[in-house]
Structures are given as C-alpha cells and as structure tokens.
Amino acid sequence: MSPGSSRRWALAGLLTPATLLLAGCFLVPLGIMATYSVLSPGLYGGVEWEFYPYNYGRVLGAPLGDVEEFDPVYAGILLRSLRLAAVTVVVCLCLCYPAAFWVSRLPGARKNLVLFLVTLPFFANLIIRVYAWMLVLRPTGVLTRAFDAVGLGAHAPDLMFTEGAVVIGLAYVLLPFMFLPLYASIEKLDPALLQASSDLGASPLQGFLRVTLPLTAPGILGGSVLVFIPAFGNFVVPAMMGGAKVMLVGNTIEQQFLAARNWPFGAALAMLVLGIILIAMLAYAWRFGRVDGAVRP
Amino acid sequence: MxxxxxxxxxxxxxxxxxxxxxxxxxxxxxxxxxxxxxxxxxxxxxxxxxxxxxxxxPTQLAKSDNYVQSTATLLAAVRNSVVVATFATLVSTAIGTATALAIARHRFRLRRLYQGLLVLPMVMPDIVLGIALLIFFVSLGLDLGLHTIIAGHCVFLSSYVFVVVSTRLAGMATDLEEASSDLGASPWVTFRRVTLPQIAPGIAGGALLAFIISMDDLVITYFIAGVDSATLPLFIYGILRRGIKPEINALAMLLLTFSFLVAATGLWLRSRRQ
Known part of the structure; x- marks a missing residue:
C-alpha cells in the first residue's frame, strides 16, 4: 500500500463516525422537521401527508388556506422573543464591558483567578442558576424580605412572572457568553493607541468612541451573537420566571408538541426560529469579516 | 485616559x-x-x-406532616444522568477527537463543510435540536428512553469535544510528527506514541466538558426522554414546576459542588503545558 492511499484510508476512518452521527442524528432529523412544517396536522395529533404551507401563514399572514387564519398572537410572541433577546444582549453587554476592562488590567496571578471565577458559573447547572433567581424574585423571596427589613415592604417590586424577571434570568445565565469574547478583544487592545489618541488631543470620550469601541467591536458582536441565539430560543427561563404571562417562542413550540399536539405548526415555528438565527449568524459573519478586515493594516 | x-x-x-x-x-x-x-x-x-x-x-424530617420523601425517584434520576453522561461522553469523545484529527492533519475537499456542520449543533437553539430529534425518533417508531437521550447528547457533545481538541491540535507544532514519520514510523505508531500523548490533556478536558454538559442538559433531554428515563435536571425541573421544596437547596449545592470540581479539574488540565 502506498503512503498516499494509507493516508486516505486513515482519513476515511477518522471521518466515518462523525459522518454517520451528523447525517443520522442531525441532518436527517432537521430534514424531517422541515418536512413536517409543511404537512397538515392530523385530527388527533400526528400528521396527514399533504402539502400544507399554511402553518407558516398562521404566523406570517401568508400563505393562508381555507381553514387556517392569521393569528397575530404568534407574530406577537415572535416579536416579543426578539425584543427580550435584544434587551438581554444589551444588559449583558453593559454589565460585562466594564468588568472585562477591569479584568484585563489586573496583574497576572489575580487576573487568572478572576477569569477562573467568571468562567466557573458557566459550568453550574442551568436550572440551578435560574432557581437561584427564583429565590430572589419570588413574592416571598429575598428581595421582598430585604425591602421589609429596611421598612420599605410596601414598595417591594413584584418582579416574578414579568418580562423583567425573564430578562434577569436570561442575562444571568448567559453572562459568560458575553464576557469571554469581550475579554478576548479587550485583552488584545494596545494601550499605546489610546495614549496616542490622547496625545493628539482627543478627549477620553472621543478616545473611547473612536479607538476603543471600534477595536473591540469583534468582541461585542461575537458576544452579542452568542447571547442572542440561546436567549431567543430559550424556553426554560421563560417557563420558570415568566410563567404563562410571558410566553416566548420557545414555550410556544413546547406547547405545540406536548400540549396542543399540533406538530406541524410547532415544526414551522422551529423552522422560523432557525431561519432568524441563520440570518443573524450570516449578518455576523459578514459584519465580522468587514470589521476584522478594516482593523488589520 | x-x-x-x-x-x-x-x-x-x-x-x-x-x-x-x-x-x-x-x-x-x-x-x-x-x-x-x-x-x-x-x-x-x-x-x-x-x-x-x-x-x-435518617433525619428528623419524617416527623413533619409536610414532608414527602422522594429519595427513590431522586436516586433513579441521578443514576439515569450518570448512565447517559458516561456513555454519551465516551462516544462523543472518540468521535470528536477523530474528527478534530481529520480536520487538523488532513487536507480534503469537504473540510470547510465538516467544520461548519460540527459547530452547528452547538450554536443552534436547544429547542430546535430537541424537537427535530423527537420527531425523528417518533417517526422511526423508537420508544423514547435512555438510548434516545444518549444518541441525542452525542450529537452536540461531539461538537464540544471537537472544538476543545481542535484548539489543542492547533497550538501544537507538527515537527515531532513529521520526524516520527520520516524515521519510518507508521501513521498509527506516530499517532499512538507522538500525537496522542501531546493532545491527551485536550482530550481529557473535552471529555470532562462533555460530561458536565450532558449532566446539565435539560432542554434536549426534555423532549427525547421517556416516561421512566427522567434525568437529574428533568427531576429538578419537575419539582420546581410543582412548587419550590426545601430539599432542592441541598440538592442544588451538592450538584454545584460536583460541577465545580469537575470544571476546576478541566480548566486546570487545559492550562497545563499550554
């Protein structure tokens, strides 16, 4: 056997398991889901094998058949999910940007320790991290008790089962996804550039807007995408902290599968989520490529 | 400034x-x-x-009327979680490492496609993968249970192992491998004696990460678990939806301690010799 052909066999051997796994348990399931999304829901759950694009019509307004109607509730849920995901991104960004700056300026050993501490909660069970905030925000929770303790019991905010609670939960769970990319780009920042801008007469604000912000843009965008995607499709946090009052698209999909048993409609919603996320990722790739290209001399 | x-x-x-x-x-x-x-x-x-x-x-709790013993269900959930995480970690570590080696050490036409495909299960929302797998298993006529959870976990865990091992391979010089092959070692011997010892910390780190993520996963498991195959996160989620009970606090602390220990080991492995 020639060395070339033995290398080819090695490559085939290395790739076969992943190919089987990805084809069998990823691409085929996604394909079946896409197919389901254009089938007609059966009377008692399940599907009828007829082409039925009207599942999308219920959300988007078109196409509409004889039976399905445009229901603004679903479009509203989709918009609310997008809005809360965007708010979560902004909250994470505002919290993490100064913190990442702080960490990047710590001396070596302390920096490693703090980085370790910031990364650690990422490994903690998601449901436990959400639960921690339920302890704080629930009507008899820590927040109410703190207000009581200082004699302001009547003014304690009732945040549980509001959009605010959902954003707090999402932001807490997703903070590391924003922090790490931000930190990576802030760490690379050359202080000499800021010094130069200040020597040339730029105010600190100008220095920040014209030097720091553009140079850390890849981190901001990267972190935003990493936070936006799981926030948008999340269903655990809204189920636990939003209750029935703050339905997001993730809860709606879950409901279609486990309660309403309209699988084609649930699949169509999931396809819409996937489509929106692919658009976000493509926009990111386009933007990131440009920013990256512009920064490098 | x-x-x-x-x-x-x-x-x-x-x-x-x-x-x-x-x-x-x-x-x-x-x-x-x-x-x-x-x-x-x-x-x-x-x-x-x-x-x-x-x-x-034994505790004093049994004396109180408000206390309902649920240790048996809890232990069953822990057992399910450990079984799933162990099998899924073994399989996905092998697959993720093999694929990382193929991408890092070979040039082939579909390389970019594989890279993209491997990252996709990681970045797409859990719920989409969860229901895609649910529809898939149900249309195959499979009963949902531990085996479907393991198969589902392998999909996204392989991606995580792939990324961790790839990072390790990218930071590794190829001159030792080239020297070994120039001296007449077969690809297998080169892999076994030169490559593997160097990427071992990466593989171990990837496996630990996979294990934690598998133990932690709620959303995908939620859709593809059967009636008797509730894992620990599903058990906790079930309790929390019915109302908060005090033993959740102690359970959460035990689980956090475990995750933090595994994570600390993983981070330590990653920082070693890098």
Missing amino acids: NGPPASRWLGAWGVGFLALLYVPIALIFAYSFNSNVVNMMAWEGFTLDWYRSILGL
Missing part, C-alpha cells in the same frame, strides 16, 4: 460583577441549612437534615 478615580470606579464595578455572579448561589447555600419545613424562606435554625435526606440518612 484613566486616572485613579476611573480605575477605582472600574474596580468597584468588577467586584460588583463577581458579587452578581456568586450572591444568588450563596443564597442557595445559606438556605440549604434552614430547618424550616413549612416556609423555607423564613429562617428557623441550622440543620443538615436536607443533605442527610438526599444521602438516605
């Missing part, structure tokens, strides 16, 4: 940021020792009973 006041302000923000991360967890820790059976938010006294009840030790 930053004088001392600005750095003091930054420092305060940083400390506040760390507090924000850890105070909620510290609250669970504190409440896990509260002996109040009826209202867990009101502090009554110190007890280890919640921990003792999880570990199956």
Whole structure:
C-alpha cells in the first residue's frame, strides 16, 4: 500500500463516525422537521401527508388556506422573543464591558483567578442558576424580605412572572457568553493607541468612541451573537420566571408538541426560529469579516 | 485616559460583577441549612437534615406532616444522568477527537463543510435540536428512553469535544510528527506514541466538558426522554414546576459542588503545558 492511499484510508476512518452521527442524528432529523412544517396536522395529533404551507401563514399572514387564519398572537410572541433577546444582549453587554476592562488590567496571578471565577458559573447547572433567581424574585423571596427589613415592604417590586424577571434570568445565565469574547478583544487592545489618541488631543470620550469601541467591536458582536441565539430560543427561563404571562417562542413550540399536539405548526415555528438565527449568524459573519478586515493594516 | 478615580470606579464595578455572579448561589447555600419545613424562606435554625435526606440518612424530617420523601425517584434520576453522561461522553469523545484529527492533519475537499456542520449543533437553539430529534425518533417508531437521550447528547457533545481538541491540535507544532514519520514510523505508531500523548490533556478536558454538559442538559433531554428515563435536571425541573421544596437547596449545592470540581479539574488540565 502506498503512503498516499494509507493516508486516505486513515482519513476515511477518522471521518466515518462523525459522518454517520451528523447525517443520522442531525441532518436527517432537521430534514424531517422541515418536512413536517409543511404537512397538515392530523385530527388527533400526528400528521396527514399533504402539502400544507399554511402553518407558516398562521404566523406570517401568508400563505393562508381555507381553514387556517392569521393569528397575530404568534407574530406577537415572535416579536416579543426578539425584543427580550435584544434587551438581554444589551444588559449583558453593559454589565460585562466594564468588568472585562477591569479584568484585563489586573496583574497576572489575580487576573487568572478572576477569569477562573467568571468562567466557573458557566459550568453550574442551568436550572440551578435560574432557581437561584427564583429565590430572589419570588413574592416571598429575598428581595421582598430585604425591602421589609429596611421598612420599605410596601414598595417591594413584584418582579416574578414579568418580562423583567425573564430578562434577569436570561442575562444571568448567559453572562459568560458575553464576557469571554469581550475579554478576548479587550485583552488584545494596545494601550499605546489610546495614549496616542490622547496625545493628539482627543478627549477620553472621543478616545473611547473612536479607538476603543471600534477595536473591540469583534468582541461585542461575537458576544452579542452568542447571547442572542440561546436567549431567543430559550424556553426554560421563560417557563420558570415568566410563567404563562410571558410566553416566548420557545414555550410556544413546547406547547405545540406536548400540549396542543399540533406538530406541524410547532415544526414551522422551529423552522422560523432557525431561519432568524441563520440570518443573524450570516449578518455576523459578514459584519465580522468587514470589521476584522478594516482593523488589520 | 484613566486616572485613579476611573480605575477605582472600574474596580468597584468588577467586584460588583463577581458579587452578581456568586450572591444568588450563596443564597442557595445559606438556605440549604434552614430547618424550616413549612416556609423555607423564613429562617428557623441550622440543620443538615436536607443533605442527610438526599444521602438516605435518617433525619428528623419524617416527623413533619409536610414532608414527602422522594429519595427513590431522586436516586433513579441521578443514576439515569450518570448512565447517559458516561456513555454519551465516551462516544462523543472518540468521535470528536477523530474528527478534530481529520480536520487538523488532513487536507480534503469537504473540510470547510465538516467544520461548519460540527459547530452547528452547538450554536443552534436547544429547542430546535430537541424537537427535530423527537420527531425523528417518533417517526422511526423508537420508544423514547435512555438510548434516545444518549444518541441525542452525542450529537452536540461531539461538537464540544471537537472544538476543545481542535484548539489543542492547533497550538501544537507538527515537527515531532513529521520526524516520527520520516524515521519510518507508521501513521498509527506516530499517532499512538507522538500525537496522542501531546493532545491527551485536550482530550481529557473535552471529555470532562462533555460530561458536565450532558449532566446539565435539560432542554434536549426534555423532549427525547421517556416516561421512566427522567434525568437529574428533568427531576429538578419537575419539582420546581410543582412548587419550590426545601430539599432542592441541598440538592442544588451538592450538584454545584460536583460541577465545580469537575470544571476546576478541566480548566486546570487545559492550562497545563499550554
């Protein structure tokens, strides 16, 4: 056997398991889901094998058949999910940007320790991290008790089962996804550039807007995408902290599968989520490529 | 641009940021020792009973009418989680490592496609993968159970192992491998004696990460678990949806301690010799 052909066999051997796994348990399931999304829901759950694009019509307004109607509730849920995901991104960004700056300026050993501490909660069970905030925000929770303790019991905010609670939960769970990319780009920042801008007469604000912000843009965008995607499709946090009052698209999909048993409609919603996320990722790739290209001399 | 006041302000923000991360967890820790059976938010006294009840030790709790023993279901959930995480980690570590080697050490036409495909299960929302797998298993006529959970976990865990091992391979010089093959070693011997020892910390780190993520996964498992195959996160989610019970605090602390220990080992492995 020639060395070339033995290398080819090695490559085939290395790739076969992943190919089987990805084809069998990823691409085929996604394909079946896409197919389901254009089938007609059966009377008692399940599907009828007829082409039925009207599942999308219920959300988007078109196409509409004889039976399905445009229901603004679903479009509203989709918009609310997008809005809360965007708010979560902004909250994470505002919290993490100064913190990442702080960490990047710590001396070596302390920096490693703090980085370790910031990364650690990422490994903690998601449901436990959400639960921690339920302890704080629930009507008899820590927040109410703190207000009581200082004699302001009547003014304690009732945040549980509001959009605010959902954003707090999402932001807490997703903070590391924003922090790490931000930190990576802030760490690379050359202080000499800021010094130069200040020597040339730029105010600190100008220095920040014209030097720091553009140079850390890849981190901001990267972190935003990493936070936006799981926030948008999340269903655990809204189920636990939003209750029935703050339905997001993730809860709606879950409901279609486990309660309403309209699988084609649930699949169509999931396809819409996937489509929106692919658009976000493509926009990111386009933007990131440009920013990256512009920064490098 | 930053004088001392600005750095003091930054420092305060940083400390506040760390507090924000850890105070909620510290609250669970504190409440896990509260002996109040009826209202867990009101502090009554110190007890280890919640921990003792999880570990199956005798407690004072049985005397209270409000306490319902659920240790058996809990232990079954722990067992399910460990079985799933062990099998899924073994399979996905092998697949993720093999694929990382193929991508890093071979040039072939579909390389970019494989790279993209491998990252996709990781970045797409859990719920989409969860329901895609649910529809898939149901249309195959499979009964949902531990085997479907393991198969589902392998899909996204392989991606994580792939990324971790790829990072390790990317930071590794190829000259030793070339020397070994120039001296007449077969690809297998080169892999076994040169490549593997160098990427071993990466593989171990990837496997630990996979294990934690598998133990932690709620959403995908939620859709593809059968009636008797509830994992630990599903068990906890079920309890929380029915109303908060005090033993959750102790259970959460045990689980957090476990995750943090595994994570600390993983981070330590990754930082070693890099």
